[in-house]
Amino acid sequence: MVSEEKVIVCDKLTKRFGDFIATNEITFEVNKGEIFGFLGANGAGKTTAMRMLCGLSSPTSGNATIAGFDVYRQTEDIKRNIGYMSQKFSLYENLTVLENIEFFGGIYGLSDQQLKTKTAELVDRLGLKSEAKKLVGSLPLGWKQKLSFSVAVLHEPKIVFLDEPTGGVDPVTRRQFWDMIYEAAERGITVFVTTHYMDEAEYCNRISIMVDGKMEVLDTPANLKNTFNVGSMDEVFYQLARGAKRAD
């Protein structure tokens, strides 16, 4: 489903915090419907870059357009067209599953009818029927993550940003999670995902690896393995990350 349309265009995007350059002149493009993996060691600058793309943080220099909107001036337009799932679980723990869905659907402007069908669909797909009226805080982590993702794509955004969405969950749940990602991509939603798991990297159409705030490589998993002449993504990552000066 990957088309030629560019939904993320990034040109020398940079973010400084005082002397520290968190993200250093990253340049790349992402096509519509693509699953774009964003890799890097801890502290490499992934989250900072992602926050700029989501309009949560203003870049220091460089340019970027998300879904055709400028990251400096049109952050609110960007927000209308994206979904975001942060590293830290950030749905309301003291609201129930249904109440969270209703709330986020509501502020993204879904109509009552849409809300109703979407909610039913979602609860059904996640198998959360019996938990629908439970407080989100009481759910196991895996379900929380899946719920977060579903809420992030509830309004059918053009792009969804996922910041380490599968941290701390078991392999089965991770598998299910990726199934959901594929479904979303099938519907034409571009997926921009950061991860630490190299097996997950293999699921991406293209991946980039950040080292010390710079984007070192950007290609398909197969091409990368060829270039580095190694058998797995693990080794590609290891070779690059070994040269890093920053670590957490």
Add this chain to the structure above:
Amino acid sequence: MRTLKFLLRKEFRQIFRDKAIVALIFFMPCIQLIIMPLAADYEVRNVNLAVVDHDKSSYSQKLISKVIASGYFRLQGYNASFKEAFALIESDKADLILEIPQDFERNLIREDKQKLFVAVNAINGTKANLGGSYLGTIIAAFNADIRLQLIQQPRFSAFPVIDIVANNWFNPVLNYKVFIVPGILAILVTMVGGFLTALNIVKEKEVGTIEQINVTPIKKHIFILGKLIPFWVLANIIFTIGLLLARLIYGITPVGSLFTLYIFISVYLLTVLGFGLLVSTFCDTQQQAMFIMFFFMMIFILLGGLFTSIDSMPQWAKLLTRLNPVRYMIEVMRMVILKGSSLKDVLPQLGVVSLMAVILNGWAILNYKKTN
């Protein structure tokens, strides 16, 4: 508007989900409103008096019994010396010492003039002032009695006397409850509203849910409104309960119109909540927000004119109280509830508070940054 509906629904759900907090929000102010006024009694009725009577004459006895009979003083005992009486002051058992010198009666008759000594524990200024001046009045009255007796005046006084007729309006018997209840209600509503709003946005920051909000296309002013309205409603409910309690327990019924009162409280709450929200946007943790609110609340309350009158502050402090929203609230509560002031009378206060509301809320919206 539709977004606002969802925001409000969410906020109300969250507020009422935590039963412990709901209980605190409603019960604490009520209990305090019931109990605090009982404690706030400034009436100088129980001034503790130590007497050192060196004379032990019939005059000195008469004077002492006249002082006790006034009802303002409580005799803590006769002491043999000033030193002994002073020990009572040191241990806070006495507030005033009345010392009658030896030969008081004899000298008064023989020499026409006699001194009396009064010593006041002046650490607690109000009590000292009032107690001392009551004692002075009683001594003067005693003096007049004596004089009358000794020179057996005819129909009228031989000396010009100015009679002061004091009239205390709105609260003729100087009931402290009448004076303090509206003020305490004002403070309680301010605290509930202020603290809760201050904690609210910060809590979302601390827990991280604010990220999920910031990444939505929600408008900043809608978000702030969504935070403002629930606490505004809540504070209004508490205010109403408070008014009812004031009526049921202390028999205080607003003399002025409820309409005026609610107009003012509505605008005033916007100011207080706006202040809370502003603090909230400046802080990263609930702890910080709490301390900043605490800091300002204490100043607001102590400089609000409830416990000490604004009239007795130095000029700079008076100017400072003009920036204090609580001051206007307490003023208006007294004006409308006790004096029956009309909307026109409270227009100046309403104007200032409205201006504050606009500034504080505007500032809160500006300072709430969805993009850093």
Add this chain to the structure above:
Amino acid sequence: MKQFIAFVRKEFYHVLRDRRTLLILFGMPIVQILLFGFALTNEVKDSKILVVDYAKDHASGQLIAKIGASRYFKIQKASLTRQEILSTFQQGEIKAVVVFPGNFNENLLHANKAQIQVITDATDINTANMVTNYLSSIILDYQNQMNENLAIPYQIIPETRMLYNPQLKGAHGFVPGVMALVLMLVSVMMTAISIVREKEMGTMEILLVSPFKPVLVIFAKAIPYLILSLINVVAILLLSVFVLDLPVKGSVLLLFAESTLFIITCLTLGIFISIKTDSQQVAMLISLMGMLLPTMMFSGFLFPIENMPVPLQVISNLIPSKWFYIIVKSIMIKGLGIAALWKETLILLGMTAFLLVISLKSFKIRLQ
């Protein structure tokens, strides 16, 4: 012991890292002592009063000039009916109205008796009382001046001395009061919130599974606040001595010892609250909303405790700041020593021990 020190050090870093809280922590007591030391007085100054002079004669003119000349009052003249006086009060600016009836001078000189009516706005009793008193003394003074030439027989002249505070400065009552208030609320809130916060964030679990005794973990959290509070005591005392001119009459050492005791009492109260609650919001609401007004009112520095109904007098005994207020007042202003304060000291000690015991008890129950 070494472990304990390491823990305390860690807590210190925590506290010192949060610059904003630190700023408030130190700024708050300083600003408040200064503000209240200067601003809270019990003296009326420049109160606006209205004079209605129906007499317009020699005596009323003189007396009005005398009232106007005093620093207590700012006068406005008007002639108003009762109804108009009512609406003046409703506007809220004027605190009292002084009415001179017609023929004031004549009555005074020929009948030897004249009346002045003082009408106060008693919605603010404190001001009303003070205004009446000041007016009375000015009028009395005028009367005495008139009589000076006439020899009045049998005169009793009261000589009044103001003990401790001859100039009737507000600072004398308020510095010890604000000190008790600030120390109490800061210490209780700080400990309560910082411990509950760890619970809420889940970091408490980590500390509790460490080989270190859980109780000591709690104590280690309280120690930085003890030290910070003591620094606050120093700052407050310096300000009161050098800025407010309120010297410590008694022993500074004793004052410090008592302050330390009081702070420890408050810290244990904070610990107790933190053990009993699970969310920061509840801890804050309890330690702030639940304690701010009661501490202000029951400490005795705003309202005389002996005037309260007996049940409330009993309740006031439970407020640690009441005892500390007495202690500070006695040491700073009266210059008393421990001999006069052993009772209050024992009470604070008792409270601390009690809070400590029940905290430890409920803490153990929670751990099981």
